[in-house]
Amino acid sequence: MASSSNRLLHFAGVMVRLAIPCAILAAGWFGFQWLADKIERPPQPTARKVALRSRVEEMKTVDYPVIVKTHAVVQPHNQVTLTSQVSGAVVKVSPAFEVGAYFSQGDVLVEIDPRDYETALAIAKSELDSRISELKLAKLVEERKLRLVQSNAVSQGEVESASASREQAEANVALAETSVEQAELNLSRTKIVAPFDGRVMTKLIGLGQMAGSNSPLGDVFAIDYVEVRLPISGDQRKYLHLPEFTDDAPLSVKLRDAIHASGDTIWQGKIVRTEGVLDQDSRDVFAIARVDNPFGRRTGMPPLRIGQPVIAAVEGKVLEKVIALPRGAVRELDQIVLVNQSDLTLLPMKIEALWSDETNVIVPAAAIPESTWLATTPMTFTPKGAKIEIIPPADTPMTVADSAAAENDKSAAN
Incomplete structure (x- = not known):
């Protein structure tokens, strides 16, 4: 009897333990159903076809006329470094020998102290006068010996000795004349003269400074015209008639400032030759364009300066x-x-x-x-x-x- 009661109590306890979580789950499910409302979604609009527009x-x-455009930099056609051929102190520098200044052919740009060379010239001239006097004396002696040898007053050997002395005197005169010419040349070299109409790029000497033989004085360049080295690619070359020989017609080219490309200034030039070697890296050929009077001294055009980047336009074939x-x-x-x-x-x-x-x-x-x-x-x-x-x-x-x-x-x- 007691055993049966214990089993009933155990079964009742198990049922109670199971009923509690089931009741919690049921309560949660009913709560979710009560709280959850169905979301009403609006109907999807019908897809509208969008036409390509x-x-x-x-x-x-x-x-179509082909216009070949390329970029390049203006460079001088003749740029030289002025050097001193004699040594001495600089005693005069022309105002035209300043960076950016213009000068004309024949202008004296720098003058070196000429006194040593004037003295050397005076010595050479005195030496020449002495040698000329010796030559006159040698000629007189030779002429007298020649008259005397006819009367057997002197021997033939003496005549030959007199002739040799005259020849030596003539050689000494020629040597003295050469010394005079060299002294005059050295004196003229104390004045550094402009070799062409140009402008000063750099100045390396000043008043009172010592200049040695072959010392650089400054860099100058010619201003009669400038050159522009235009790279032309292989694809561009087939549309251009580039001049290859000296009698080929030049090709017109228009240049614009690459820094201010929107400017209205156009410099007219012409391609006068091409280089005979392709660039090793790009395989471009370089066409050389010439622009006359680049600094506008006679035309009033804006200056086309050395080192200025430009855009070149060359008219080619018509397609x-x-x-x-x-x-x-x-x-x-x-x-x-x-x-x-x-x-x-x-x-x-x-x-x-x-x-x-x-x-x-x-x-x-x-x-x-x-x-x-x-x-x-x-x-x-x-x-x-x-x-x-x-x-x-x-x-x-x-x-x-x-x-x-x-x-x-x-x-x-x-």
Whole structure:
């Protein structure tokens, strides 16, 4: 009896322990159901098809003149370092021998103390006078010996000795004359004379400074014209007729300041020759352009200074029967998108350019299908045959594209 009661009590305890968590779970489930309301979601809108839209441009067959542009730096055609051929103290420096100053051919730019060389010239002239006197005496002696030898008053040996003395005196006179010439030359070298019309680039000497033989005094350059060494690539060369020989016609070139490219100043030049060696790194050939009167002293043009970077434009061959595509309409260098005029569908295609510059890409007219426009609006997805909506230009009320769209609307209505 007691055993049966214990089992009942144990079973009742187990049931109570199980009932508590079940009641908690049930209460939680009913609470969740009571608190949770169904979220009412608005109906999804119907997906609307977005039409491709682009502006278009008509393409015309033209003859396109190639303009080759390249960058270079202005350099002098004749730059020399003035040196002293004699030594001495600098006693005079011309105002024209200052950095940036102009000078004319024959101007004395620097003068070295001439007194030592004047003294040397005076000594050489005195030596010459002495040698001339010795020659006169030797001639008189020779003439007297020749008269006496006829009467057998002197021997033939004495005559020959007198002739030899006269010849030695003549040689001494010639040597003295050479010494005088050298002394005069050294004296003239005390004045450093401008070899051409030019400008001073650097000045390395000053008043009172000692100048040694072969000492550099400064750098000067000629101003009659300057040269510009233009690099021409292999792709550019085939569109230019560059002069190779001295009798070839020069090629016109226009130069602009590369620092202020927006300026209106244009210097006119001409390509007069090309170098015979390709650049080892770039394989470019260098064409030498000449610009006369670069500093505008006679023309009033702004100066074209040495070391100034410039942009050169050279007119080359004319490409016939081509189409000039705006560079902005060409993607990935060789991809364009056309629009069929009949059904306004896309026609993407790859092109091979004959020439390109900063504004246009030139292709043969035969490579572009007829009855097409050029799509000029960037589009990320351009499937072939896709319909497109033409964006009319903002500045014209009616365009070719609008007219085509109207015609398509009429056809659809019929």
